[in-house]
Amino acid sequence: xxxxxxxxxxxxxxxxxxxxxxxxxxxxxxxxxxxxxxxxxxxxxxxxxxxxxxxxxxxxxxxxxxxxxxxxxxxxxxxxxxxxxxxxxxxxxxxxxxxxxxxxxxxxxxxxxxxxxxxxxxxxxxxxxxxxxxxxxxxxxxxxxxxxxxxxxxxxxxxxxxxxxxxxxxxxxxxxxxxxxxxxxxxxxxxxxxxxxxxxxxxxxxxxxxxxxxxxxxxxxxxxxxxxxxxxxxxxxxxxxxxxxxxxxxxxxxxxxxxxxxxxxxxxxxxxxxxxxxxxxxxxxxxxxxxxxxxxxxxxxxxxxxxxxxxxxxxxxxxxxxxxxxxxxxxxxxxxxxxxxxxxxxxxxxxxxxxxxxxxxxxxxxxxxxxxxxxxxxxxxxxxxxxx
Amino acid sequence: xxxxxxxxxxxxxxxxxxxxxxxxxxxxxxxxxxxxxxxxxxxxxxxxxxxxxxxxxxxxxxxxxxxxxxxxxxxxxxxxxxxxxxxxxxxxxxxxxxxxxxxxxxxxxxxxxxxxxxxxxxxxxxxxxxxxxxxxxxxxxxxxxxxxxxxxxxxxxxxx
Numbered sequence: 223x224x225x226x227x228x229x230x231x232x233x234x235x236x237x238x239x240x241x242x243x244x245x246x247x248x249x250x251x252x253x254x255x256x257x258x259x260x261x262x263x264x265x266x267x268x269x270x271x272x273x274x275x276x277x278x279x280x281x282x283x284x285x286x287x288x289x290x291x292x293x294x295x296x297x298x299x300x301x302x303x304x305x306x307x308x309x310x311x312x313x314x315x316x317x318x319x320x321x322x323x324x325x326x327x328x329x330x331x332x333x334x335x336x337x338x339x340x341x342x343x344x345x346x347x348x349x350x351x352x353x354x355x356x357x358x359x360x361x362x363x364x365x366x367x368x369x370x371x372x373x374x375x376x377x378x379x380x381x382x383x384x385x386x387x388x389x390x391x392x393x394x395x396x397x398x399x400x401x402x403x404x405x406x407x408x409x410x411x412x413x414x415x416x417x418x419x420x421x422x423x424x425x426x427x428x429x430x431x432x433x434x435x436x437x438x439x440x441x442x443x444x445x446x447x448x449x450x451x452x453x454x455x456x457x458x459x460x461x462x463x464x465x466x467x468x469x470x471x472x473x474x475x476x477x478x479x480x481x482x483x484x485x486x487x488x489x490x491x492x493x494x495x496x497x498x499x500x501x502x503x504x505x506x507x508x509x510x511x512x513x514x515x516x517x518x519x520x521x522x523x524x525x526x527x528x529x530x531x532x533x534x535x536x537x538x539x540x541x542x543x544x545x546x547x548x549x550x551x552x553x554x555x556x557x558x559x560x561x562x563x564x565x566x567x568x569x570x571x572x573x574x575x576x577x578x579x580x581x582x583x584x585x586x587x588x589x590x591x592x593x594x595x596x597x598x599x600x601x602x603x604x605x606x607x608x609x610x
Numbered sequence: 611x612x613x614x615x616x617x618x619x620x621x622x623x624x625x626x627x628x629x630x631x632x633x634x635x636x637x638x639x640x641x642x643x644x645x646x647x648x649x650x651x652x653x654x655x656x657x658x659x660x661x662x663x664x665x666x667x668x669x670x671x672x673x674x675x676x677x678x679x680x681x682x683x684x685x686x687x688x689x690x691x692x693x694x695x696x697x698x699x700x701x702x703x704x705x706x707x708x709x710x711x712x713x714x715x716x717x718x719x720x721x722x723x724x725x726x727x728x729x730x731x732x733x734x735x736x737x738x739x740x741x742x743x744x745x746x747x748x749x750x751x752x753x754x755x756x757x758x759x760x761x762x763x764x765x766x767x768x769x770x
Contacts, residue, residue, distance in 0.1 A: 531671060533697040534643075541644060559671060570669035607649045607701070609675040609693040610668055 272474035296424030303447030345514035346375030373513035374522025383419025432476025436469035636735030663755030
């Protein structure tokens, strides 16, 4: 059976050019970048080139890029790195962050940090006034995701940065750091850190057609981060461990391709997304879009189909060759309904009935039409057996 | 007709396992999930069933309704139908439960009440640990149905 993969927010396959770029570093150029002989120099020059290229793609300096083993680690390093460096105090985040951020904040609460979890409106967007009110003399860190993984809601990062900047100026250049998790945004949005006004930014490769298990954290010059793991002096000692050169080269290539094609690809995917949303809402009775159609990632469709339990729907679609998910793939072993959908003001019942389709580079209109062809029958079957 | 309907799942299984590799659920769970037995598709006619029960809460992601028809003399379950809003596990375990209590001429109420979620799980070929609680719903819905039955027919209730 032909498979139709509609879960690109969970992960992507690796791009051919990325795979090719990584190839020399498995066997020929396998050296440890910390050594001084030829093999090591080869590895080091690849590492430096990747760092330089990534930095230029986001408008940063090479020394502001810290390679990590992925998105979760980047988020953890940003949050714990700042919190434990500057000890005690207040952190602001939102209720719809990824668990990599939320659970890090929960740990810090146990370490006597105060954490404010900002509400979002029905579109999944935070309220700038609420953010303004939450800032206080103890605030050291604000972590707000660029685009949400479940509903694709895009936060006004520039405006958030301005609110923070104004507060800092008013309070004698107080030290407050702004971190954004840009993992879902990296394939579609502008990641220039100067334009965005962020101090820290997490990106990973596995959502942008790169390898799994690699990412980076951008940390503005002058920011001191306390490491979360300890070892040698790699990554200025902030992230020790022998550098994973093939993956870092893959991350660089994937990120470069993603940023180069993002505008064109966004346009293409938006039209497929809007076609899918329009038709699901038209042909499936009692269905509704989670989040706002305009303020969302070009590839994200998240709908609630009343009386149709998400997991059952996924498995029926899987049997028909379609891969999709309910909310975050990380929560699908969790019995709690999505914290993102409930934060929009929807009921827990509606959250249990939510389903997410995330489109990708190979998604075609024919894929959308096939999904639209099989979906009504499955929904009807599950509603027939439903006890509600 | 029945045979024809039973053939289909085998085909689905073959294709899915060829393309999908390992499933988190057993073959039996999958089979019952895609082809649940004893679903009540139409609203029950008057007198079609002796009792009904329900458990769960849509907010928790699971709601189960059950209907039974009992042969008064033998107290054997002649018919057990159900409907569920729930995950694959809830659907498969209730389907299996409905099969277990109605096969071989039907279980007596006494025997059926002795069935445990573990018995259902065994017949299903196991469940992922975090899904075990979903198999309890069938058992709970059945207990609620039997309670309703004994309320309606107190003379049949076991002496306390």
